[in-house]
Amino acid sequence: MRKYLPILGLALVSILTGCETMPLSKHYDRPAYKPKNPSAVKVKVSLSNRMVYVMEGDKPLLVTATAIGLPNKPTPKGNFTVFRKLADKRSGSYGFWIRGNEIVPGTSSKRPPGSGWSYKGFPMPYWVEFAPGYGFHEGSVWPIPRTHGCLRLHKNDAADFFALVKIGTPINIASTQPEDKTIGANMPRPLDYNDPDPANSVYTSQKYFDGIKHAELIQ
Numbered sequence: 402m403r404k405y406l407p408i409l410g411l412a413l414v415s416i417l418t419g420c421e422t423m424p425l426s427k428h429y430d431r432p433a434y435k436p437k438n439p440s441a442v443k444v445k446v447s448l449s450n451r452m453v454y455v456m457e458g459d460k461p462l463l464v465t466a467t468a469i470g471l472p473n474k475p476t477p478k479g480n481f482t483v484f485r486k487l488a489d490k491r492s493g494s495y496g497f498w499i500r501g502n503e504i505v506p507g508t509s510s511k512r513p514p515g516s517g518w519s520y521k522g523f524p525m526p527y528w529v530e531f532a533p534g535y536g537f538h539e540g541s542v543w544p545i546p547r548t549h550g551c552l553r554l555h556k557n558d559a560a561d562f563f564a565l566v567k568i569g570t571p572i573n574i575a576s577t578q579p580e581d582k583t584i585g586a587n588m589p590r591p592l593d594y595n596d597p598d599p600a601n602s603v604y605t606s607q608k609y610f611d612g613i614k615h616a617e618l619i620q
Contacts, residue, residue, distance in 0.1 A: 429591035433463040433561035435618040443571045446552060447578040448476060451544070452585045453537075453552065454578060455565050461580070462565055465558040466590045468542045470550040477532055477550060481572045485530035486563065489610050490538065491522030497605050504601040524609045527554070527563035531572050537562060539613055541594040555591045557614045564616035 436442050436457040445454040448469050455463040470476035498505045498518045505513055509520050530536035540553030547553075554562055578585070603609050 429466075429555050429589070429593065430557040430614070431463060431465040431555075431561075433558070433565065433616070433618050434460075435620055436462055436565065439567060442565055442567075444566060444573070445578045445580060446476075446572065446574040447576070447581050447585060448478070448574065449576050450578070450581045450585050450588075451590075452578075452581065452588060453554065453562070454580045454585065455562065456580075461584050463558065463561055464580075464584050464588060465554060465562070466542050466588065467537075468540065468547050468553040470548050471546045474549040475546075476548070476552060476574060477535060478574050478576070481531040481574070483529055483531055483566050483568055483570045483572065485528070485536075486566075486568065487528045487530075488526065488563065490525045490528035492525055493522055496520060496522035497601060499605060504605060506601070521605045524604060526556075526610050526613050527559040529563060529566055541596075542591050543594045544590060547594075555593060556612075560614055560616040561618060564618060 433455075438457065441457050442462065443456050445456060446452070446467065447454070451467055451469055453463070453465050453467045454461060494509055496507070496509065498507050498513050498520055500513075500515070500517045500519070507513065509522070512518055512520075525536075525538040525540070528536050528538045535550050537552045537554055537559075539556050539559035540548075540551075542553055542555050599609065603612075
């Protein structure tokens with residue numbers, strides 16, 4: 402359901418309904434380099450190229466594809482700073498209602514009929530918030546605008562991004578970036594949006610977070 406639910410990224414209807422050279426998601430894993438000066442790290446996002454550039458001066462530390470906001474739910478442009486990080490975040494808006502062995506997709510504001518239901522938010526691992534309600538997090542990286550404004554990163558790169566940025570790291574989001582013509586040109590993109598969805602029981606358990614690759618920064 403990850404490919405249908407962009408959490409702060411896709412409408413509930415997507416939950417219920419259902420150039421690129423890389424194979425399926427497990428093979429997409431961009432190299433990430435440890436900075437010499439963490440305070441010099443900055444993030445640039447190109448919306449037209451759908452690419453994230455984590456830079457230390459002119460040196461790229463991580464260049465990876467991202468999913469961006471829909472035209473009517475765009476990713477905000479401008480200059481921001483990271484102000485919240487949470488590795489095991491769950492959505493407060495979209496997720497699942499659980500009663501015994503029943504797991505039903507839904508929103509936190511609409512409880513299913515009957516009693517005994519509890520709500521569990523959809524997993525949004527390695528959340529990095531740069532504006533209220535907007536952040537980077539792990540999720541399927543569609544080749545078309547697909548989210549409600551969040552920037553989703555591949556499961557093999559999300560932890561690296563999380564490790565590279567800190568509270569206060571500057572972020573510039575623009576239609577284009579100078580790096581689009583150099584390090585961002587002809588970059589491979591993942592096909593994880595074609596991968597089968599895990600079972601709802603995985604989404605609602607710690608297994609989902611445990612299944613995401615941990616950070617591996619190259620010295």
